[in-house]
Amino acid sequence: MRAAEALCRHAADFGGAAETIHLDVMDFVPRAFRKLYTDFYIGLVNKAPALWGYLYQLTHETRPDGSIERLRRAVERLNTTALRREIDRVRPDAIICTHFLPAELLSRMIRQERLACKVWVQVTDFDLHRLWVQEGMAGYFAANQEVAWRMQACGIAPERIHVTGIPIMPAFAAPPERSACARELGIDAGKTTFLVIGGGAGLGSLDTMAARLLALDGDFQLIALAGKNARALASLQALAARYPGRLFPQGFTDKVERMMACADLVITKPGGLTTSECLALGLPMIVNAPIPGQEERNADFLLEQGAALKAVDGVALEYRIKLLLEHPERLAQMRSKAAALGRPLAGRHVLERVLAAD
Template identity: 70%
Template sequence: MKKRLLLLSVSAGAGHMRAAEAIRVSAGDADVEVTHLDAMDFVTTAFRKLYTDFYIKLVNKAPGLWGYLYNASNEAQPDGTMERVRRQLERMNARALLREIKAFHPDAIICTHFLPAEMLSRLIRKDELHCPVWVQVTDFDLHRMWVHEHMRGYFAANDEVAFRMRAQGIAADSIHIAGIPIMPAFAQPLDRVACAREFGLDPQRRTFLLMGGGAGVGSMDAIAKRLLALEGNFQLIVLTGKNTALLAGLKTLAEAQPGRLFPQGFTNQVERLMACADLVITKPGGLTTSECLAMGLPMIVNAPIPGQEERNADFLLEQGVALKAFDDVTLEYRIRHLLQHPAKLDDMADKARKLGRAHAARDVLNIVLKDLSLPQTTPDESVTTS
């Protein structure tokens, strides 16, 4: 029988889910059965609303409060009263998840969120779970809640995260610097000219891609209007996701800006749009920024929420692959500057290409397969061990 690999994520934000899906898709026809479960499908309704809906509302409506909670929980003592109460509530509300895990009989588990990792650590300690459990950190930062005993190994985005893991007491030989898993599509060589023709774009013109909500920088239609008022030979792609009203408004605006504005609704071809772009304007989530780096795309990160997004933004700025805009005026200034200094944009792109880890999902999978003594999907020379 094939070995069974279980991927556990949490739908609090899309990044954890996308990382797990990237690993699942990378398995291809490997000699292993891979299943991905969202832990929130196996908890009580009240707990799901608290853990996912409340989180999303908090980061959108009260980012300062979220930043406080992020830092406070990072500094909290694991044996403190509040931490013990939190873990007890999690266990009470996730019994169905634990039953599902035991029924699946996995040979190995990869957690792309800290919640299931924390629960499984307790099961291993109680001798109720006997398969190896791996943890994939999905940001360029390490929060204390990712760190648990009895894990087989940890996957870090970069050297600094690995260093922080060692500082938290994780054994060096169990830390693997593999990057953040992204879909294999972002590792494919894509022809800019061919992709541009698919979307009616001019492949010779500077192209900016605007993604995400833009909280704190104004609405996406307002940003588009502001940027299109600038002088310069560039075109603008705006991804509106499932916001049909925004898409309709931008299409009307595009009619008045022929050949300059290209609004796009929900798409599964983000990598093909990125292949047309010279710069991405986005929120600095771990997955989105990793996709940009894999495509060699510099970024303007807009209004990062306190906590993990701020840490992601700090890393990108330090590496010279991104600029930060905290409001729409700053964003306009950044775009003006890059249009006037194209060499700066080219230098950022070169650094992004060198920093990207397009095969992170494959490399993570290969380490786990090797631990199970299974054939690897492809050579993993690019992955290093701390």
């Protein structure tokens, strides 16, 4: 969703040369299918992440022509007829898929000569699952060179692979000034600042995580982003009253780049979009509770590149924060490595390639 929204925003840079329409597949399927497709995934990664990891690898290794795979695709086709009708109505000049499900559906339409426009695929993680690779695609956009290498290993021609990064909002290409953003939040722009986004397995709830960190020695402040979780926000606000001037709870915002602009490090799950946003701003990370499969691969990439550390539990998080406070040069090194990986204009580069295609 966020990658698709980012592409729509970047289209404004082309002076009317591109009109974009964002279609969410789940808006064009029966309610029962949507609930199964989304709720099953969310429930599985939250309650049985190891099982999800097994299924991730199993579906990656399963032959596309196997009986189970054919049944799965048949069920998906039966539940997405409204989407295909909408595409027929819109008659687009090009389609960019930011999820493998529409790519798979459109691949079949291309084979049946029911779709004339070019279809492109934007992979939104630092890994490549087999389901992203579909016949008949005009081209693929990869997060980095390793993903591009994996695409070639799957049989995709090199000339159809473009290493652009993962599309993020244009705001990340023009970072706001730290002092201005700090004034908005009422925090000290000169003090070491950690941004905490969400809790996770082993680290506990947001308020528990924040309380553990605030108990550490050190001159630092925390921004805790609770999103739409009203209960978490209330707990954080109660905790902030005990630590005036050190903890700054925040609810839902569509200006997360302004909070990131105030931070020296982000504590987060390693989703493809969040990590891309951090890298665009040169923000190092401590990653926690990666979902087995795609998020584990994202975490591996960040750790290998030196742009992140990993905390498997609350004790590990405390240790890593203490380490970085005592060795600010280590944090500076991580920041430099994160900045080297950033691709803030990925969305623009994707659209340039699509618009330039014959």
